[in-house]
Amino acid sequence: MASYLLIHGAWHGAWCWDKVVPLLEQKGHSAVAVDLPAHGEDLTAISTITLQMYADKICEVIGQQQEPVILVGHSLGGISITQAAEQCPSNIRKLVYLSGFLLPNGVARLGYGADIEGSLIDAHKEMSIDKTSVSFKPAGIKETFYHDCRIEDIAKATTLIKPEPIAGIVTPVNYTAERFGRLPRVYIECLQDRAVLPALQKRMYTETPVERVFSMNTSHSPFFSAAGELVDYLISAG
Template sequence: MSIFVLVHGAWHSGWAWEKVAPLLEAAGHRVETPDLPGYTMGGPVPTEITLGAYADRVAELLDSLSEPAILVGHSMGGTVISEAAERRPDGVKVLIYLCAFLLADGVSLAQISQQDSHSLVTQNLKIDEERGVVTIPEGVVRDAFYGECPADLATWAQARLVPQPIAPFLEPLSLSEANFGRVPRVYVECLRDRAITPALQREMYTQVRCQEVMSIDTDHSPFLSRPAELARYLLSLAKA
């Protein structure tokens, strides 16, 4: 048995993994799908939320586990799992970046996103400086995140999105070879992704080397559009 910790991306929360987690559990594994701080539907958005707070939440979860975890990060969650591995390298068996931001030390999500000129998210991001959050226009969300999902599933997911605190986007990562650098890394690229384009995904996993790269021919949300295929990939990595 392995322990999977599945970390959601921006605007989402732990519900994103509802179709994948049962498939991993059915294969005999334990699955944790934590909500990062500040992602309560219908609640206020805490402006003091930082990338460090996200990573601390995951690190605390790793501390509570009986063995090193397979740590999966989707999209923005990639920055979170990198920082969590820096804090608890011995608590992580492998890092899996699911169409995620895989950044080098000293780089922020906002910095690298600016390079992705064809991203529907980059093109349409709305910054609310007064509230300290970023949003995406409703009319863009489906094409950006859920383009390969059935319409009813895309509608279900979109209704659960919440505003995203901006501070974690702006915070550069602080990583070392001694900690983050010694944890094995795998990248799962999504070839129809319109939020983080395949070109940027390839650039990231070329600059920050991974032991393995896998591909899924789908959108930015394979946990909804291709849950069975994603689960097979994750299970194969658990056996490795």
């Protein structure tokens, strides 16, 4: 049996894993979903957020587990798990990127893949007046993230989505072959993703190679639309 630590992406919180955690537990695994600082129920001020704070939080929770974890990052959460892997690799068994940002060393999310056009995020995001966060317009939530999800899941997400601190978007990842690079990596691509386009996902797992790629015929949010299938892949990945 394995221990899973689940990290959400931009605008989301631990709540996005609410279907996945019990399914993993039913199969005999342990699973913990974390609110990164200023996300979900965490009330840290957005203006104070840094990428290092995300890595610190993840490594803190990893240190509380009974064994090395399979660390899963969705979307922008991929950047957070990469930085955490550099910081505390000894407590991580494997990295899993779910339509996640797996970036080359020294690269930030901002501007990466700008030549791959068509993401619906661009049409619906809105920078705050003080330039510390990016909000997502409610009108675009379903078509961007959840077009294959149940109405009740979309309604839940719409009430819980929060502004995204800019720090995780503009800060480059910084890692070494000796720490992050020694950990095995798996990628789960979402083939109907309208947020992180399949072409961009493929670029990432090609530029920064992984040991295995799983493909899901879903939107950006299989934790809602195909939770059972996602859990099967997470178990296979481990």
